[in-house]
Amino acid sequence: KNQVEQSPQSLIILEGKNCTLQCNYTVSPFSNLRWYKQDTGRGPVSLTIMTFSENTKSNGRYTATLDADTKQSSLHITASQLSDSASYICVVTPFSGGYNKLIFGAGTRLAVHP
Amino acid sequence: DTEVTQTPKHLVMGMTNKKSLKCEQHMGHRAMYWYKQKAKKPPELMFVYSYEKLSINESVPSRFSPECPNSSLLNLHLHALQPEDSALYLCASSQVRDRGSTGELFFGEGSRLTVL
DSSP: OOOEEEEOSEEEEETTOOEEEEEEEOOOSEEEEEEEEEOTTSOOEEEEEEETTOOEEEETTEEEEEETTTTEEEEEEOSOOGGGOEEEEEEEEETTOOGGGOEEOOOEEEEEEO | OOOEEEEOSEEEEOTTOEEEEEEEEOSOOOEEEEEEEOTTSOOEEEEEEETTEEEEEOSOOTTEEEEEEETTEEEEEEESOOGGGOEEEEEEEEOBOGGGOBOOOEEOOOEEEEEO
16 A cells, blocks of 8 residues: 655754654655645645655755655755744655545644744 | 635535635646645545546545636535534645646645534
């Protein structure tokens, strides 16, 4: 069964600190892997999207990495800000594609405290 | 313009009411989606429209009725809902690539629905 698992489930860090969120998946082969940020009660916003051939992708203070051999991805947040408090969702698209094939992880809820 | 606009942001309705959620995008995307999201859960796909035609219906109850009047608009008509239908309803859009695969999904802000 295609699955996407994220860890930790929740995380609390102090403002200015770095953190890394993990995403393990069993989807194979896959087309792309995306990280979204979702503020409470709002729609998800895309942070990065990587194809199976890419190893890293940056978007400002957000850097995503991908290891297709171990089927792991991470999202590293540098110099965290209070506004980074949100849920971060890992989404994998299987290679067969198709509109209903996006597989969502359960998300990591990040809280940044002053 | 990279926005997907959803209205209303909040909706409270009784179980006998009829209401509609609306979604609009002007990015030229020809695939549009409705997702349902319960608290602390990932979004669940409900419907997909491709080129204004319904492509996917994920066995959604008939009390939810989607409509795609044109390439920019997507509606979700609601009738005789249950309290368990209370959730955040997300609209999204994307380009359509070959073999029906999706480009990047752009989500709207969501419509928070409460059914009393």
